[in-house]
Amino acid sequence: MSKVPSVIDLFAGGGGLSLGFAAAGFIGVAAIDCDQSAVDTLRDNQVISPPVIIKRDIRRFGPKAMARRLENLPKNLRRPSVIAAGPPCQGWSRVGRGKLKSLGRLDPSWSPMRDPRNRLYRSFLGYVSYFKPEACLMENVCGMATYFGRDMAAEISSEIAELGYEVKVAEIEADRLGVPQRRKRLVFVGLRDDLGMRFTFPETPPEDLKPMSRCQTVKDAIKDLPRISAGQSRETIRYRLPESRSAYLRAVRPAWMDGCLTAHIARWHRREDIESFRSMAQGATYLDVPARLRRYRTDIFHDKYRRLVWNEPSPCLTAHLSKDCYSHIHPSQSRTISVREAARLQGFPDWYVIKGSMGDRFRLIGNSVPPLAAYALASRLYMILDGDGKGKSSWRELSNTARGIV
Ligand SMILES: C[S@@+](CC[C@H](N)C(=O)[O-])C[C@H]1O[C@@H](n2cnc3c(N)ncnc32)[C@H](O)[C@@H]1O
Structure with a gap:
Protein backbone atom coordinates (compact mmCIF):
# COMPACT_ATOMS: atom_id res chain seq x y z
CA MET A 1 0.00 0.00 0.00
CA MET A 212 -24.87 20.10 8.33
CA SER A 213 -26.74 16.79 8.48
CA ARG A 214 -30.02 18.72 8.32
CA CYS A 215 -30.83 19.42 4.69
CA GLN A 216 -29.02 22.63 3.73
CA THR A 217 -31.10 25.27 1.95
CA VAL A 218 -30.61 28.14 -0.49
CA LYS A 219 -30.93 30.44 2.52
CA ASP A 220 -28.08 28.69 4.38
CA ALA A 221 -25.93 29.01 1.28
CA ILE A 222 -26.44 32.53 -0.09
CA LYS A 223 -28.55 34.68 2.21
CA ASP A 224 -25.47 36.55 3.54
CA LEU A 225 -24.37 37.74 0.09
CA PRO A 226 -24.81 41.44 -0.74
CA ARG A 227 -27.71 42.51 -2.91
CA ILE A 228 -26.63 43.14 -6.53
CA SER A 229 -28.34 44.03 -9.81
CA ALA A 230 -28.46 42.03 -13.03
CA GLY A 231 -25.31 42.74 -15.00
CA GLN A 232 -23.16 43.49 -11.92
CA SER A 233 -19.64 42.90 -13.28
CA ARG A 234 -17.22 44.11 -10.59
CA GLU A 235 -15.05 41.11 -9.78
CA THR A 236 -14.38 42.13 -6.17
CA ILE A 237 -16.85 43.87 -3.89
CA ARG A 238 -17.05 44.67 -0.19
CA TYR A 239 -18.48 42.01 2.07
CA ARG A 240 -19.27 41.79 5.76
CA LEU A 241 -19.41 38.43 7.48
CA PRO A 242 -22.66 38.20 9.49
CA GLU A 243 -22.20 37.98 13.25
CA SER A 244 -23.99 34.69 13.50
CA ARG A 245 -22.90 32.25 10.82
CA SER A 246 -24.80 29.14 9.75
CA ALA A 247 -22.88 25.84 9.84
CA TYR A 248 -22.85 26.01 6.06
CA LEU A 249 -21.39 29.49 5.99
CA ARG A 250 -18.66 28.41 8.41
CA ALA A 251 -17.77 25.61 5.96
CA VAL A 252 -17.63 27.75 2.84
CA ARG A 253 -16.31 31.02 4.23
CA PRO A 254 -13.64 30.65 6.91
CA ALA A 255 -13.32 33.55 9.34
CA TRP A 256 -9.79 34.38 8.12
CA MET A 257 -11.14 35.68 4.81
CA ASP A 258 -11.14 39.46 4.67
CA GLY A 259 -13.93 41.83 3.74
CA CYS A 260 -13.69 41.17 0.00
CA LEU A 261 -16.08 39.00 -1.94
CA THR A 262 -15.12 37.79 -5.40
CA ALA A 263 -17.09 36.50 -8.38
CA HIS A 264 -20.43 37.89 -7.20
CA ILE A 265 -21.11 38.76 -10.83
CA ALA A 266 -24.42 38.18 -12.57
CA ARG A 267 -25.78 38.11 -16.09
CA TRP A 268 -27.35 41.14 -17.69
CA HIS A 269 -31.05 40.71 -18.62
CA ARG A 270 -33.48 42.32 -21.01
CA ARG A 271 -36.14 44.52 -19.43
CA GLU A 272 -38.86 41.97 -20.39
CA ASP A 273 -36.99 39.20 -18.54
CA ILE A 274 -36.64 41.30 -15.42
CA GLU A 275 -40.36 42.00 -15.58
CA SER A 276 -41.01 38.24 -15.90
CA PHE A 277 -38.80 37.48 -12.90
CA ARG A 278 -40.68 40.12 -10.87
CA SER A 279 -43.95 38.38 -11.63
CA MET A 280 -42.68 35.06 -10.27
CA ALA A 281 -43.06 33.93 -6.66
CA GLN A 282 -40.52 31.58 -5.08
CA GLY A 283 -40.77 28.17 -6.75
CA ALA A 284 -42.60 29.59 -9.80
CA THR A 285 -41.68 28.34 -13.27
CA TYR A 286 -42.19 29.61 -16.80
CA LEU A 287 -45.81 28.39 -16.72
CA ASP A 288 -46.50 31.00 -14.04
CA VAL A 289 -45.23 33.90 -16.14
CA PRO A 290 -48.16 36.00 -17.47
CA ALA A 291 -48.84 35.21 -21.15
CA ARG A 292 -48.05 38.79 -22.26
CA LEU A 293 -44.45 38.40 -21.01
CA ARG A 294 -43.73 34.97 -22.48
CA ARG A 295 -41.46 34.56 -25.49
CA TYR A 296 -40.99 30.77 -25.50
CA ARG A 297 -43.45 27.92 -26.05
CA THR A 298 -44.80 26.70 -22.71
CA ASP A 299 -45.26 23.08 -23.89
CA ILE A 300 -41.51 22.64 -24.40
CA PHE A 301 -40.08 25.27 -22.10
CA HIS A 302 -42.42 24.93 -19.11
CA ASP A 303 -39.56 24.89 -16.62
CA LYS A 304 -37.19 27.12 -18.53
CA TYR A 305 -37.48 29.74 -15.79
CA ARG A 306 -37.45 28.71 -12.16
CA ARG A 307 -37.24 30.92 -9.11
CA LEU A 308 -35.33 29.42 -6.19
CA VAL A 309 -37.01 28.89 -2.83
CA TRP A 310 -35.21 30.19 0.27
CA ASN A 311 -36.12 27.29 2.52
CA GLU A 312 -35.37 24.45 0.12
CA PRO A 313 -32.23 23.08 -1.50
CA SER A 314 -31.58 24.41 -5.00
CA PRO A 315 -32.58 22.37 -8.04
CA CYS A 316 -29.62 20.69 -9.74
CA LEU A 317 -26.99 23.00 -11.25
CA THR A 318 -25.77 21.90 -14.67
CA ALA A 319 -23.30 23.07 -17.29
CA HIS A 320 -26.26 24.68 -19.06
CA LEU A 321 -25.76 27.63 -16.69
CA SER A 322 -23.02 28.66 -19.13
CA LYS A 323 -25.73 29.34 -21.76
CA ASP A 324 -28.30 31.02 -19.54
CA CYS A 325 -29.18 30.90 -15.87
CA TYR A 326 -32.98 31.06 -16.15
CA SER A 327 -33.23 27.74 -14.31
CA HIS A 328 -31.82 29.46 -11.21
CA ILE A 329 -33.46 32.84 -10.58
CA HIS A 330 -32.58 34.45 -7.25
CA PRO A 331 -35.34 33.86 -4.64
CA SER A 332 -35.95 37.56 -3.96
CA GLN A 333 -33.94 39.64 -6.45
CA SER A 334 -34.91 40.20 -10.10
CA ARG A 335 -31.94 38.46 -11.67
CA THR A 336 -30.43 35.03 -12.18
CA ILE A 337 -27.81 33.71 -9.75
CA SER A 338 -24.29 35.07 -9.67
CA VAL A 339 -21.15 32.96 -10.16
CA ARG A 340 -20.50 33.17 -6.39
CA GLU A 341 -24.04 32.01 -5.64
CA ALA A 342 -23.64 29.08 -8.06
CA ALA A 343 -20.32 28.16 -6.41
CA ARG A 344 -21.93 28.35 -2.95
CA LEU A 345 -24.88 26.18 -4.05
CA GLN A 346 -22.39 23.63 -5.40
CA GLY A 347 -20.36 23.64 -2.18
CA PHE A 348 -17.19 25.43 -3.33
CA PRO A 349 -15.61 27.54 -0.59
CA ASP A 350 -15.22 31.28 -1.22
CA TRP A 351 -11.40 31.00 -1.23
CA TYR A 352 -11.46 28.59 -4.18
CA VAL A 353 -10.85 30.61 -7.35
CA ILE A 354 -12.65 29.48 -10.48
CA LYS A 355 -10.98 30.81 -13.61
CA GLY A 356 -12.29 31.84 -17.00
CA SER A 357 -15.07 33.95 -18.45
CA MET A 358 -18.42 34.10 -16.69
CA GLY A 359 -19.70 31.31 -18.98
CA ASP A 360 -16.60 29.16 -18.33
CA ARG A 361 -17.05 29.53 -14.61
CA PHE A 362 -20.73 28.59 -14.68
CA ARG A 363 -19.83 25.54 -16.80
CA LEU A 364 -17.01 24.39 -14.50
CA ILE A 365 -19.27 24.76 -11.47
CA GLY A 366 -22.29 23.04 -13.04
CA ASN A 367 -20.13 20.16 -14.29
CA SER A 368 -18.32 19.56 -11.03
C1 LIG B 1 -18.07 16.35 -15.83
S1 LIG B 1 -16.65 17.30 -16.07
C2 LIG B 1 -15.62 16.79 -14.74
C3 LIG B 1 -15.86 17.50 -13.46
C4 LIG B 1 -14.85 17.21 -12.38
N1 LIG B 1 -14.81 15.82 -12.01
C5 LIG B 1 -15.13 18.04 -11.12
O1 LIG B 1 -15.47 17.47 -10.09
O2 LIG B 1 -15.02 19.28 -11.18
C6 LIG B 1 -15.90 16.50 -17.45
C7 LIG B 1 -14.60 17.11 -17.87
O3 LIG B 1 -14.03 16.27 -18.90
C8 LIG B 1 -13.26 17.08 -19.74
N2 LIG B 1 -13.04 16.33 -20.99
C9 LIG B 1 -13.95 16.02 -21.93
N3 LIG B 1 -13.39 15.28 -22.91
C10 LIG B 1 -12.08 15.12 -22.57
C11 LIG B 1 -10.98 14.47 -23.19
N4 LIG B 1 -11.13 13.82 -24.34
N5 LIG B 1 -9.78 14.53 -22.58
C12 LIG B 1 -9.63 15.20 -21.41
N6 LIG B 1 -10.63 15.84 -20.78
C13 LIG B 1 -11.85 15.80 -21.34
C14 LIG B 1 -14.09 18.34 -19.91
O4 LIG B 1 -13.28 19.44 -20.28
C15 LIG B 1 -14.70 18.48 -18.51
O5 LIG B 1 -13.97 19.39 -17.74
Missing part, protein backbone atom coordinates in the same frame (compact mmCIF):
# COMPACT_ATOMS: atom_id res chain seq x y z
CA SER A 2 1.32 3.49 -0.79
CA LYS A 3 2.33 5.37 2.35
CA VAL A 4 0.35 8.57 1.87
CA PRO A 5 -2.95 8.01 0.09
CA SER A 6 -2.75 9.80 -3.22
CA VAL A 7 -5.05 10.38 -6.16
CA ILE A 8 -4.95 11.06 -9.89
CA ASP A 9 -8.01 12.94 -11.13
CA LEU A 10 -9.04 12.26 -14.76
CA PHE A 11 -11.41 14.68 -16.54
CA ALA A 12 -10.66 16.89 -13.55
CA GLY A 13 -12.68 19.94 -14.70
CA GLY A 14 -12.80 22.71 -12.12
CA GLY A 15 -11.53 20.31 -9.47
CA GLY A 16 -14.63 19.49 -7.41
CA LEU A 17 -13.48 15.90 -6.93
CA SER A 18 -9.86 16.88 -6.32
CA LEU A 19 -10.91 19.42 -3.72
CA GLY A 20 -12.92 16.80 -1.82
CA PHE A 21 -10.01 14.36 -1.92
CA ALA A 22 -7.58 17.04 -0.71
CA ALA A 23 -9.90 17.88 2.20
CA ALA A 24 -9.95 14.20 3.22
CA GLY A 25 -6.13 14.16 3.33
CA PHE A 26 -5.20 12.70 -0.06
CA ILE A 27 -2.22 14.06 -1.95
CA GLY A 28 -3.43 15.05 -5.39
CA VAL A 29 -0.51 13.94 -7.57
CA ALA A 30 -1.91 14.67 -11.00
CA ALA A 31 -4.93 15.85 -12.93
CA ILE A 32 -5.80 15.92 -16.59
CA ASP A 33 -8.39 17.86 -18.58
CA CYS A 34 -8.48 19.22 -22.12
CA ASP A 35 -10.08 22.54 -21.16
CA GLN A 36 -7.99 25.66 -20.56
CA SER A 37 -10.14 27.24 -17.86
CA ALA A 38 -10.26 23.89 -16.01
CA VAL A 39 -6.49 23.59 -16.06
CA ASP A 40 -6.05 27.25 -15.01
CA THR A 41 -8.40 26.65 -12.09
CA LEU A 42 -6.57 23.50 -10.98
CA ARG A 43 -3.22 25.32 -11.13
CA ASP A 44 -4.41 28.38 -9.26
CA ASN A 45 -5.82 26.55 -6.26
CA GLN A 46 -2.93 24.18 -5.65
CA VAL A 47 -5.06 21.26 -4.49
CA ILE A 48 -2.92 19.15 -6.83
CA SER A 49 0.47 19.24 -5.21
CA PRO A 50 3.11 18.61 -6.50
CA PRO A 51 1.37 20.01 -9.53
CA VAL A 52 1.33 17.62 -12.45
CA ILE A 53 -1.58 19.23 -14.25
CA ILE A 54 -1.94 18.18 -17.83
CA LYS A 55 -3.94 19.93 -20.51
CA ARG A 56 -4.44 17.17 -23.07
CA ASP A 57 -7.08 15.06 -24.71
CA ILE A 58 -6.92 11.95 -22.52
CA ARG A 59 -7.35 9.75 -25.59
CA ARG A 60 -3.89 10.93 -26.63
CA PHE A 61 -2.35 10.93 -23.18
CA GLY A 62 -2.62 7.43 -21.77
CA PRO A 63 -1.38 5.99 -18.48
CA LYS A 64 2.13 5.27 -19.81
CA ALA A 65 2.61 8.92 -20.70
CA MET A 66 1.28 9.86 -17.26
CA ALA A 67 3.65 7.41 -15.55
CA ARG A 68 6.57 9.09 -17.37
CA ARG A 69 5.44 12.48 -16.09
CA LEU A 70 5.33 11.12 -12.52
CA GLU A 71 8.89 9.80 -12.66
CA ASN A 72 10.28 13.00 -11.15
CA LEU A 73 8.05 12.80 -8.08
CA PRO A 74 9.10 11.13 -4.82
CA LYS A 75 8.87 7.36 -5.17
CA ASN A 76 5.78 6.94 -2.96
CA LEU A 77 3.78 9.26 -5.22
CA ARG A 78 4.56 7.62 -8.53
CA ARG A 79 1.87 5.02 -8.09
CA PRO A 80 -1.45 6.57 -6.99
CA SER A 81 -3.64 4.92 -4.38
CA VAL A 82 -6.77 6.05 -6.20
CA ILE A 83 -7.72 6.82 -9.79
CA ALA A 84 -10.76 9.12 -9.74
CA ALA A 85 -12.70 10.29 -12.77
CA GLY A 86 -15.74 12.29 -13.81
CA PRO A 87 -16.01 11.70 -17.57
CA PRO A 88 -18.37 14.02 -19.49
CA CYS A 89 -22.01 13.19 -18.97
CA GLN A 90 -23.69 14.87 -21.97
CA GLY A 91 -23.84 11.67 -24.01
CA TRP A 92 -25.61 9.83 -21.19
CA SER A 93 -27.92 12.57 -20.04
CA ARG A 94 -31.66 12.47 -20.61
CA VAL A 95 -31.52 15.76 -22.47
CA GLY A 96 -28.98 14.19 -24.85
CA ARG A 97 -31.33 11.26 -25.43
CA GLY A 98 -34.22 13.52 -26.33
CA LYS A 99 -32.04 15.17 -28.94
CA LEU A 100 -30.96 11.81 -30.35
CA LYS A 101 -34.55 10.72 -30.72
CA SER A 102 -35.69 13.93 -32.31
CA LEU A 103 -32.86 13.73 -34.82
CA GLY A 104 -34.19 10.31 -35.76
CA ARG A 105 -30.75 8.82 -35.32
CA LEU A 106 -31.99 5.71 -33.52
CA ASP A 107 -31.91 2.55 -35.58
CA PRO A 108 -31.94 -1.14 -34.57
CA SER A 109 -28.16 -1.44 -34.75
CA TRP A 110 -27.66 1.71 -32.66
CA SER A 111 -25.46 1.41 -29.56
CA PRO A 112 -24.60 3.96 -26.84
CA MET A 113 -20.94 3.37 -27.72
CA ARG A 114 -21.44 5.02 -31.10
CA ASP A 115 -21.39 8.35 -29.31
CA PRO A 116 -17.65 9.00 -28.80
CA ARG A 117 -18.40 10.86 -25.54
CA ASN A 118 -19.83 7.61 -24.15
CA ARG A 119 -16.58 5.76 -24.78
CA LEU A 120 -14.46 8.17 -22.74
CA TYR A 121 -14.97 6.19 -19.53
CA ARG A 122 -12.74 3.56 -21.15
CA SER A 123 -9.77 5.90 -20.59
CA PHE A 124 -10.55 5.57 -16.89
CA LEU A 125 -10.47 1.77 -17.24
CA GLY A 126 -7.15 2.03 -19.10
CA TYR A 127 -5.61 4.05 -16.25
CA VAL A 128 -6.96 1.65 -13.61
CA SER A 129 -5.68 -1.33 -15.54
CA TYR A 130 -2.20 0.21 -15.87
CA PHE A 131 -1.66 1.68 -12.39
CA LYS A 132 -3.65 -0.98 -10.46
CA PRO A 133 -4.39 1.50 -7.64
CA GLU A 134 -5.87 0.27 -4.36
CA ALA A 135 -9.13 2.00 -5.24
CA CYS A 136 -10.90 3.65 -8.15
CA LEU A 137 -13.91 5.93 -8.29
CA MET A 138 -15.99 7.19 -11.19
CA GLU A 139 -18.89 9.65 -11.11
CA ASN A 140 -21.51 10.23 -13.77
CA VAL A 141 -25.16 11.11 -14.32
CA CYS A 142 -27.75 8.55 -13.25
CA GLY A 143 -28.74 8.25 -16.92
CA MET A 144 -25.61 6.17 -17.38
CA ALA A 145 -27.18 3.34 -15.35
CA THR A 146 -29.78 2.24 -17.85
CA TYR A 147 -29.39 3.46 -21.37
CA PHE A 148 -32.01 2.54 -23.95
CA GLY A 149 -32.65 -0.82 -22.29
CA ARG A 150 -28.99 -1.63 -21.59
CA ASP A 151 -27.90 -2.02 -17.98
CA MET A 152 -24.78 0.08 -18.34
CA ALA A 153 -24.19 0.22 -14.57
CA ALA A 154 -23.86 -3.60 -14.54
CA GLU A 155 -21.75 -3.61 -17.74
CA ILE A 156 -19.33 -0.98 -16.43
CA SER A 157 -19.18 -2.60 -12.97
CA SER A 158 -18.21 -5.91 -14.50
CA GLU A 159 -15.54 -4.22 -16.65
CA ILE A 160 -14.03 -2.75 -13.47
CA ALA A 161 -14.43 -6.10 -11.64
CA GLU A 162 -12.54 -7.85 -14.44
CA LEU A 163 -9.55 -5.64 -13.63
CA GLY A 164 -9.47 -7.17 -10.15
CA TYR A 165 -11.81 -4.95 -8.11
CA GLU A 166 -14.74 -5.43 -5.75
CA VAL A 167 -17.18 -2.89 -7.17
CA LYS A 168 -20.02 -1.00 -5.55
CA VAL A 169 -22.29 1.32 -7.45
CA ALA A 170 -24.88 3.67 -5.97
CA GLU A 171 -26.91 6.78 -6.69
CA ILE A 172 -25.72 9.39 -4.24
CA GLU A 173 -27.88 12.35 -3.24
CA ALA A 174 -25.82 15.48 -2.69
CA ASP A 175 -28.36 17.09 -0.35
CA ARG A 176 -27.78 14.27 2.16
CA LEU A 177 -24.07 15.06 2.22
CA GLY A 178 -24.31 18.73 3.16
CA VAL A 179 -24.81 20.23 -0.31
CA PRO A 180 -27.72 22.70 -0.57
CA GLN A 181 -28.82 21.18 -3.85
CA ARG A 182 -30.95 18.29 -5.13
CA ARG A 183 -28.46 16.41 -7.24
CA LYS A 184 -28.40 12.67 -7.78
CA ARG A 185 -25.33 11.13 -9.34
CA LEU A 186 -24.15 7.62 -10.08
CA VAL A 187 -20.88 6.66 -8.40
CA PHE A 188 -18.81 3.53 -8.99
CA VAL A 189 -16.22 2.63 -6.38
CA GLY A 190 -13.80 -0.28 -6.81
CA LEU A 191 -11.52 -1.67 -4.10
CA ARG A 192 -8.72 -3.94 -5.27
CA ASP A 193 -9.60 -7.56 -4.52
CA ASP A 194 -6.46 -8.22 -2.46
CA LEU A 195 -7.50 -5.56 0.09
CA GLY A 196 -10.42 -7.80 1.07
CA MET A 197 -12.50 -4.70 1.97
CA ARG A 198 -15.98 -3.54 1.08
CA PHE A 199 -16.94 0.05 0.45
CA THR A 200 -20.08 1.52 1.98
CA PHE A 201 -21.42 4.77 0.60
CA PRO A 202 -21.79 7.70 3.01
CA GLU A 203 -25.33 8.80 3.80
CA THR A 204 -24.48 11.77 5.99
CA PRO A 205 -21.66 14.37 5.93
CA PRO A 206 -18.36 13.39 7.62
CA GLU A 207 -18.08 13.87 11.39
CA ASP A 208 -16.61 17.40 11.30
CA LEU A 209 -19.56 18.59 9.18
CA LYS A 210 -22.24 16.81 11.21
CA PRO A 211 -24.01 20.11 12.03
CA VAL A 369 -18.80 16.96 -8.36
CA PRO A 370 -19.94 19.07 -5.38
CA PRO A 371 -16.74 19.25 -3.29
CA LEU A 372 -18.63 18.47 -0.08
CA ALA A 373 -20.05 15.29 -1.62
CA ALA A 374 -16.58 14.39 -2.93
CA TYR A 375 -15.23 14.99 0.59
CA ALA A 376 -17.74 12.52 2.07
CA LEU A 377 -16.80 9.84 -0.48
CA ALA A 378 -13.06 10.47 -0.22
CA SER A 379 -13.17 10.38 3.60
CA ARG A 380 -14.60 6.85 3.43
CA LEU A 381 -11.83 5.81 1.03
CA TYR A 382 -9.18 7.45 3.17
CA MET A 383 -10.18 5.40 6.21
CA ILE A 384 -9.89 2.21 4.16
CA LEU A 385 -6.52 3.08 2.66
CA ASP A 386 -4.83 4.62 5.68
CA GLY A 387 -5.81 1.95 8.21
CA ASP A 388 -5.39 3.97 11.41
CA GLY A 389 -6.64 7.13 9.72
CA LYS A 390 -3.88 9.16 11.37
CA GLY A 391 -3.17 11.28 8.33
CA LYS A 392 -6.87 12.00 7.80
CA SER A 393 -7.51 15.66 7.24
CA SER A 394 -10.73 17.64 7.47
CA TRP A 395 -12.62 20.27 5.57
CA ARG A 396 -11.66 22.85 8.18
CA GLU A 397 -7.96 21.97 7.99
CA LEU A 398 -8.02 22.41 4.24
CA SER A 399 -9.68 25.81 4.66
CA ASN A 400 -6.93 26.83 7.07
CA THR A 401 -4.20 25.62 4.70
CA ALA A 402 -5.86 27.59 1.94
CA ARG A 403 -5.05 30.73 3.90
CA GLY A 404 -1.46 30.30 2.78
CA ILE A 405 -2.47 29.82 -0.84
CA VAL A 406 -4.88 32.62 -1.67
